[in-house]
Amino acid sequence: MARDLSAGPVQEADIVDLAHDGRGVARVDGKAVFIDGALPGERVRFRVLKRRRQMDEAGLVDVLVASPDRVVPRCAHFGVCGGCTLQHLSAAAQLAAKERQLLENLQRIGNVQPARVLPPLRGPDWAYRRRARLGIKYVHKKGRVLAGFREREKPYIADIKRCEVLLAPLASLPAELAALTETLAIREKIPQVEVAAGDHATALVFRVLQAPDAGDLEKISAFGAARGLQIFLQTGGLETVRAVRADYAPLNYAVDGGSVVIEFGPVDFIQVNRDINASMVDAAIALLQPEAGDAVLDLFCGLGNFTLPLARRARQVLGVEGDALLVSKALANAARNGIGNARFAVQNLFEPEGFGAWADERYDLVLLDPPRAGAVELLTRMGHWRPRRVVYISCHPGSLARDAGILVAEHGFTLSAAGVMDMFPHTTHVESIAVFERSL
Numbered sequence: 001m002a003r004d005l006s007a008g009p010v011q012e013a014d015i016v017d018l019a020h021d022g023r024g025v026a027r028v029d030g031k032a033v034f035i036d037g038a039l040p041g042e043r044v045r046f047r048v049l050k051r052r053r054q055m056d057e058a059g060l061v062d063v064l065v066a067s068p069d070r071v072v073p074r075c076a077h078f079g080v081c082g083g084c085t086l087q088h089l090s091a092a093a094q095l096a097a098k099e100r101q102l103l104e105n106l107q108r109i110g111n112v113q114p115a116r117v118l119p120p121l122r123g124p125d126w127a128y129r130r131r132a133r134l135g136i137k138y139v140h141k142k143g144r145v146l147a148g149f150r151e152r153e154k155p156y157i158a159d160i161k162r163c164e165v166l167l168a169p170l171a172s173l174p175a176e177l178a179a180l181t182e183t184l185a186i187r188e189k190i191p192q193v194e195v196a197a198g199d200h201a202t203a204l205v206f207r208v209l210q211a212p213d214a215g216d217l218e219k220i221s222a223f224g225a226a227r228g229l230q231i232f233l234q235t236g237g238l239e240t241v242r243a244v245r246a247d248y249a250p251l252n253y254a255v256d257g258g259s260v261v262i263e264f265g266p267v268d269f270i271q272v273n274r275d276i277n278a279s280m281v282d283a284a285i286a287l288l289q290p291e292a293g294d295a296v297l298d299l300f301c302g303l304g305n306f307t308l309p310l311a312r313r314a315r316q317v318l319g320v321e322g323d324a325l326l327v328s329k330a331l332a333n334a335a336r337n338g339i340g341n342a343r344f345a346v347q348n349l350f351e352p353e354g355f356g357a358w359a360d361e362r363y364d365l366v367l368l369d370p371p372r373a374g375a376v377e378l379l380t381r382m383g384h385w386r387p388r389r390v391v392y393i394s395c396h397p398g399s400l401a402r403d404a405g406i407l408v409a410e411h412g413f414t415l416s417a418a419g420v421m422d423m424f425p426h427t428t429h430v431e432s433i434a435v436f437e438r439s440l
Helices: 092-108 174-183 214-227 273-289 308-309 324-336 378-387 397-411
Strands: 008-016 024-028 033-037 043-051 055-065 131-138 144-148 192-198 200-206 228-236 251-256 261-265 295-299 318-320 342-346 365-366 389-394 411-423 431-438
Touching: 008 033, 033 043, 055 174, 055 342, 092 251, 092 397, 092 431, 131 174, 144 174, 174 214, 174 251, 192 318, 214 228, 251 273, 261 308, 261 324, 273 365, 295 308, 308 318, 308 324, 308 342, 318 324, 324 342, 378 397, 389 397, 397 411, 397 431
Parallel strands: 033 055, 200 228, 295 318, 295 365, 318 342, 365 389
Antiparallel strands: 008 024, 008 043, 024 033, 043 055, 131 144, 131 192, 192 200, 251 261, 389 431, 411 431
């Protein structure tokens, strides 16, 4: 049980490391102290807030000797808003920390190290987010509406006016949504607004616990029209999402040098960072090295983000995904792009005992893009597929490291290369890409 020591004494310490959650780590009397806002190489004053058996948690009082990597956060709300945790650390140092975390996880969890560390994939440090879920809350004590991300370590909506990591035209959206919602009769019945931006159009999905009346609907629609935004309402589950107008242009984005265009719905999964997604697709193709006669398996294929570019280079590609609606959209994307050698299958990839006939085929190359849980359940099939190369896209270094250990120790692969991708600058999320080659 943690004890609250917020009135405790002020202490001094040197920061020796950066924890996976972005807090600085000090060693005091042999015990780790995690200090919010501190950076490696700094001498700081801090106050312990919670004391635990294995470690203490502390708040930063002031910095006595600053790290050369410390920078002034661009966002006025940094430290309160939970959307970003590393704006006080230079972009280069953020990437270096993420690379260290990836390599340490690979060694500690998977007992593997890449033969080559790939240069980090970088995009814009600011104005990169094309997807976001903004909380909305009418606060009676304040007498107004707040819109934005959650506060750091708290369940409350942060009181923010701008977001510096949203695409530039959307930066002021939190304040604008708050102002709009305050004028609505259902201002207490809108818990969130989801943002989804394509290359040429942007959609807002208003989650409404009560259907807006004609007056509210007119205000919401006018808000969208004035800003060139598509407006959707969601009254229940994802299947209830409906556009307020029937003439909206499709949302889409291009990859593979613009030769493949992916259409998506406003609540479909797409990668948050447009620039990094395009670079990631190019990198995956370069690392996988598809040849004209290859059969390729793309697992967790979604809308065809990797499947369709790969199909332009291979004999055939099979994309497998657990969401039937995404698979139907992937098929439609293949048809729109004139790609006839891409097949798709609906399959729960976490239950290999139920796999269909596709799993009994052989594949020259495999691409994996699993969620945070990783892909451990389906690695048992690698011995049958026997691809010469596997490219693994990861959003969690721990699950990648575990799966890398299995691929190397149990299936005869070598980890030939791995590196990080800066999908979420100023956050502690570590996105990475790894390539495995069969050595037996």
